[in-house]
Amino acid sequence: DTEVTQTPKHLVMGMTNKKSLKCEQHMGHRAMYWYKQKAKKPPELMFVYSYEKLSINESVPSRFSPECPNSSLLNLHLHALQPEDSALYLCASSQDMGQLIFGSGTRLTVV
Amino acid sequence: TQLLEQSPQFLSIQEGENLTVYCNSSSVFSSLQWYRQEPGEGPVLLVTVVTGGEVKKLKRLTFQFGDARKDSSLHITAAQPGDTGLYLCAGDRSNFGNEKLTFGTGTRLTIIP
Numbered sequence: 001d002t003e004v005t006q007t008p009k010h011l012v013m014g015m016t017n018k019k020s021l022k023c024e025q026h027m028g029h030r031a032m033y034w035y036k037q038k039a040k041k042p043p044e045l046m047f048v049y050s051y052e053k054l055s056i057n058e059s060v061p062s063r064f065s066p067e068c069p070n071s072s073l074l075n076l077h078l079h080a081l082q083p084e085d086s087a088l089y090l091c092a093s094s095q096d097m098g099q100l101i102f103g104s105g106t107r108l109t110v111v
Numbered sequence: 112t113q114l115l116e117q118s119p120q121f122l123s124i125q126e127g128e129n130l131t132v133y134c135n136s137s138s139v140f141s142s143l144q145w146y147r148q149e150p151g152e153g154p155v156l157l158v159t160v161v162t163g164g165e166v167k168k169l170k171r172l173t174f175q176f177g178d179a180r181k182d183s184s185l186h187i188t189a190a191q192p193g194d195t196g197l198y199l200c201a202g203d204r205s206n207f208g209n210e211k212l213t214f215g216t217g218t219r220l221t222i223i224p
Contacts, residue, residue: 004153042199042214043154056211090153099144100201100212102153 001026006091006103014111015081021106023074023091032074033100034066035090043090049074081110114138115202115215123221127189132218134183134200141203143176143183144212148197190222 004025013019023032031050035043048056049068063085065077074091086109092100115136124130134143142161146154158167160176160183167174171194173186183200198218204211 040217040219042217044214045212092153099156099159100154102155104152107151 002101004091004093004101004103006089006106008106009104010107010109012109012111013078013081015083017081018077018079020078021076021089021091021108023076023103024072025093025101026072027093027095027101028071029093029095029101030071031094032068033092033094034074034076035092035102037088037090037105039087047076078108081108083110086110114204114213115200117198117200117215117218119218120216121219121221123223124190126191126222126224130187130190130220132185132187132198132220134185134215136181136202138202138204139180141180141205143180143203144201145174145183145185146199146201146214148199149195154197154199190220192222192224195220195222 007022011019033048034046036046037043045058046060047066052068052071063080067075088105088107090105091103094100115134118133122130142159144159145157147157148154158169158174160167160174163176163178163180165176171188175184177183187194198220200215201212204213
């Protein structure tokens with residue numbers, strides 16, 4: 001299995017909703033990442049988990065809450081989002097200096 | 112502040128032509144990667160360059176890392192419609208992996224059949 005799987009592919013949520021994005025990989029990668037990509041922009045790093053511990057938080061607002069239940073799973077919990085948070089949310093994993101393997105992303109729309 | 116500037120931002124050329132995309136920075140990177148992203152998908156890694164002056168070839172694609180490890184270029188020979196996509200360079204600012212990978216501004220390439 002050489003893929004990073006993200007669910008759901010599309011999500012529409014209201015500003016008072018609570019939802020979660022899920023990411024899964026079974027390549028034994030020790031690092032997992034959340035990136036946010038706005039339309040026509042490059043991906044921006046949000047969080048990095050290394051060996052299931054949060055190692056980098058790029059000053060992301062607390063309405064985004066990451067969670068790494070085990071070495072294969074990465075979640076992003078969403079609460080009280082704003083319309084400007086609408087974007088493509090990308091999960092990735094990597095092993096040491098190896099390549100980043102990205103999932104196909106979750107297209108999030110906040111209404 | 113964007114650490115990695117790519118040029119051109121947009122490029123539309125005829126099938127069979129050659130092109131070069133540039134990725135420039137004032138920062139030194141321990142490694143630099145090139146990705147291609149298609150609509151509705153995540154970026155897919157094309158190559159990683161680590162050594163200053165390094166040149167890597169991937170079929171019709173040639174990647175070069177600058178001697179000072181601050182810039183890189185991607186040259187495509189005889190472009191084909193399948194080369195269409197968003198090309199992203201990404202630099203690693205850390206000393207031990209991709210934890211601080213920063214993406215460039217992107218070059219949107221369209222190859223016209």
